[in-house]
Amino acid sequence: MELRHLRYFLAVAEESNFTRAAARLHIEQSPLSRAIKELESELCIQLFERNSRGAQLTWAGSVFLDSAKRILAALEQARMDMRGVVLGFRGTLRIAVSDGIAPKRLADLLARCRQEEPELSIRLFEVSYAQQVKGLLERHYDLGFARIDAASSGLQAQPVWSDPLVAAMPARHPLLSHRGIPLQELVRYPLILSHSEVHEGQFQQISRLLRSYLNEEEVARINIAEQYISRDTMQALVTAGYGVALVSATEHSDLAGGEIVTRPLSLPYAELTTYLLRPTGEPSAHLSRFLGWIEQTCQRTENASPQGLFDSLRPIDLPQTNVSLSVL
Incomplete structure (x- = not known):
């Protein structure tokens, strides 16, 4: 299996059409179809249902899609890390942001980070809460900010x-x-x-x-x-x-x-209370320093509002720095 197989697979999965995927990849359709068949042969499973409407993922294809995205995301992260090394950065923190967190708060925090440790590279990801939790558990992000106290095992949360x-x-x-x-x-x-x-x-x-x-x-x-x-x-x-x-x-x-x-x-x-979420365990040196800057920059809220009030209530069923940013 080569990386091109994964990129080709992802393009077809997202376009649901071989012709559009080939145009997106700037290749002919025949080598694209051949690469997908090679991938299916290696995995011993059918990834797409071909029909007149295009190509739809099979159940197995949907499962493999998550794995392919993780592999390509890890590769991109490695490239970003090496780019940071070339530019003189000594580390990277990946921060997920959800719930429309107040930009001024985040700007103050990033300004402090840039002042204290300018060689640290910061990558921001705007994602949904569910994506943030999944990414933290799978170690795609180092920490995150959201307005929900993490209920998932393997994560710890604190109001900031x-x-x-x-x-x-x-x-x-x-x-x-x-x-x-x-x-x-x-x-x-x-x-x-x-x-x-x-x-x-x-x-x-x-x-x-x-x-x-x-x-x-x-x-x-x-x-x-x-x-x-x-x-x-x-x-x-x-x-x-x-x-x-x-x-x-x-x-x-x-x-x-x-x-x-x-x-x-x-x-x-x-x-509105904002929480910091991160995987359980001992933080890295970069993350430890970042947590220290949060302590100094942000007003802590443990005693600012009665958390027990929110814990006991039910939601209403209502009608309907070197910083890089990714929106997922």
Whole structure:
């Protein structure tokens, strides 16, 4: 088996079509088909079902796809490490980021890292929480930031900071008459929340907060007008008047000029907590130093909010540095 077999296999799997995969790889279709047959012969299994619509992965092909991705990712990481050696870097930290973590917090941390250890290479990966957990367990990432306390064995998590939760609304919205917005008043209007799958942790924390302060009748009346994936989408929806968004206060400076105004909630501990996740075991020297910078740069939140409150609540079933960045 050669690396070209894996690259060819991945292209066909992603395109579900030999012709498109060949064009993507800049090769003729016949050598591509021949390479896939060689791979299937070596593995003694059929990887694709060929039909008039193209090529669909078999069950065995789906299983092999995960392995192929891991092998190619490891190769790419080795190349990045060697590139860092050539450029004078002495190590690499791979950091996964989920749940739309506040960029200013991350920027402050990376600035400290660059100041203290400029020869350390940082690679950032924007992934879903599920991908982050899988990547940490398989050692594709060294650590991660998310808004869910890791429930998986083999990982450890600790709260590193909390950001106040605020309501973002168009200028001249009726709720602006309140200096601190009562939750019962807030839920009279359509809400715009982060996407329940893309920003799973943020959605869960906000859902639990609503559940803890509202009665069953009030919860039943909640109207989730939209769920956003990006900050740009959220701003567009709020500016257009689709509803009121619940966001981190650290995003305030990123919001559009005077078109969007934020107000705090009149609740104690209305916060979004960010957790640091990493594999269990002794950290490397680079990771140990990075954890030290987190201690010094970020406000710790062990006593900032009652964690027991969130632990005992159920999610609501609501309607619907040298830094390189990868978005998976």
